[in-house]
Amino acid sequence: MGERVPWELVEAALAAARERGTDVAVVPLTAIAAAAGISRSTLLRRLGGSRAAIDEAVRAAGVDPGGRPPVRERAVAAAAQLISERGLGAVTLDAVAEAAQCSLPSLHTAFGGRDGLLTAIFERHSPLLDLERLAASPPAALGSTVREIHRALVTAFDRHPRVLPALFADLFSRPDGPGGQMFRAGFPRLFDSFGALLLPHVRAGRLRPLPLPLLIQQMLGL
Template identity: 65%
Template sequence: MAAALTVARARGRDVADVPLAAIAAAAGMSRSTLLRRLGGTRGPLDDAVRRAGVDPGGRPPARERAIAAAASLIAEQGLGATTLDAVAAAADCALPTLHGLFEGRDGLLTAVFDRFGPLPDLEALAADPPDDLCELLREVHRAIISAFAREPRVLPAIFADACGRPGGPGQAMLKAMVPRTTESLRALLSPHIEAGRLQPLPFPMLVQLLLGPIVTHMLLRPTLEAAPGGELPSVDEITDTLASTYLRAVAT
């Protein structure tokens, strides 16, 4: 194991990408002897490297595995069950590795929200917005809809935790994303406010009027669809309706 780590560091590669012949030479034995001691496969060597707190590599990076594992745990069992120990076991990586990658559980949860929440789509939209205000509003609503529908279903679980546990991790995750969300929406709406197309209401109110209805709809939609007679308009129809309603409320 020490030889494998030494060679990997010297080559700037993951342990899994270092040939067994090079590891055997560094350990002072032949490749066949090393394979015999490992039982014919390099699996025991990778396991020993993991126990030492190092990811041997040869698969998706530990960060990507941890984010994916945490997202699945959040969607299936809720935020309360998404501990670092549970994520480490599901992602098959060492607990010290997670601490080093994310600086604790809060950092991991923030990374998950950043990946599965609406921020990537909103920031991409802010970088290249449509000129038409109504189409812009539709695109904002589509970003929220996509985030709620994205698998695994992280965003509904976060809202459920935030509503059920004031001061819990769900609320902390949402609050942590407020600055970036506000920055993106300000970049999208400010030109229309300055051009006189939107009323100069307090900006938080403009945001609440824009996001509140679509977030509420997406939270309630699964329940309403399952109810008797719960046939709802398509999400595209909802998007058009809410965009038009927003314009009637705040457009000049």
Template identity: 65%
Template sequence: MDVLDDLVNAALRAARDRGQDVAMVPLPAIAAEAGVSRSTLLRRLGGSRAALDDAVRRAGVDPGGRPSVWERATDAAALIISERGLGALTLERVAENAECSVPSLHTVFGGRDGMLAAVFERHGPVIELEELAAELPESLEETVRALHRIFIRAFQREPRVVAGLLSEVMARPKAPVAEMSRTTFPRMFRVFSELLLPHVHAGRLRDLPIPLLVQQLIGPLMAHLMLRPTLEPVVPGGLPPVDFASEEFVRMYLRAVAVEPPSESTRISP
């Protein structure tokens, strides 16, 4: 059975109950019908409802409607960033690729900065981070590993936009693109607090300011992921697998801030 079959059935039920085409049913309504959260639904769909619409067509039903301007524009913007870089992103180019008007982009996003924030939310780690916080891992070590896996997926997911957006924010903190950090970064730090503070209160993690705990947790991994495409072709013998590098960073983090670091027996080999 296709992994999307249960979502297809949920979408068809929601559409029937509402008397609408499947494409017009909001994702939260489909998620509620499927008995999952909106973030879980999006994760299973790969961040876009296009996979669901395709599955509905394979089931012999026309989903009808058309993706919203928000969906078409964020997908178009992400593809432009991935293929041509952030400098190539203009509202005019997005409007052309998304088959909409520039005024409609202003209405939906409030401008280019709002659109970039939407692209980061759609293709970045935010949704998965919030989902992880809703289902806390049992141990500190597993929490750190789960966070690393989320960031690895975000950096490697196509279209690849996370590295470019974060690089621009860090390089030009006063540039217009940095406005996206004012909407998404507080959400991310709230999630990190929910994930790490219980371990601080339980005495498993040093009582350090959350920003320092977060920087030590994801800083080395992010630097590795952002530099990897540049270094891999020129480093003799290549770089170690991403999973191996992540595990080493996990161990470094736990040795630095955990009250009881993990044993050496958990070390993996490249």
């Protein structure tokens, strides 16, 4: 790392990137200055007048400053492809870093570790976000609600890369493995979405007043 770039400025750049969920290279200098508690003009002066200095210092610290799609986006896409082609066991941080063309420190900065990466993959490739959007603005009719729930589930299973089938395969083969961990982490949000979609119809008398897990099980035919 260049001597003219103090370590606290590198830390400020990394913190600003984490807060925005993006790469250092696309974080405005004003945001880095704010994270460092100084003005933009002071930051530029301490960088020797060049934005490139902070990017080079971050790179020298072992983190890809980016400029391409953010590390988070590249890593989730690369990990999803690995899961689709080789299964969940292929998702090591080393393999993802190589496929995403980023460094291990970049992955730790973006996700905090493998668990955070798996959580991001589940959010992107499970029906979670689609169900949350549906629950935020549900259809009035019960039939339409059920059809839209099924549509969200089928869309998630058919989405490429084929992540969700691989997660279920891992879950059924080793319930305590990473697939089971991902489902357990995402279950509270899934459960909340199903509740928001189905419980109003229970209160209106259109569905039998069964426990929500049983309602979900019957609707999905499990």
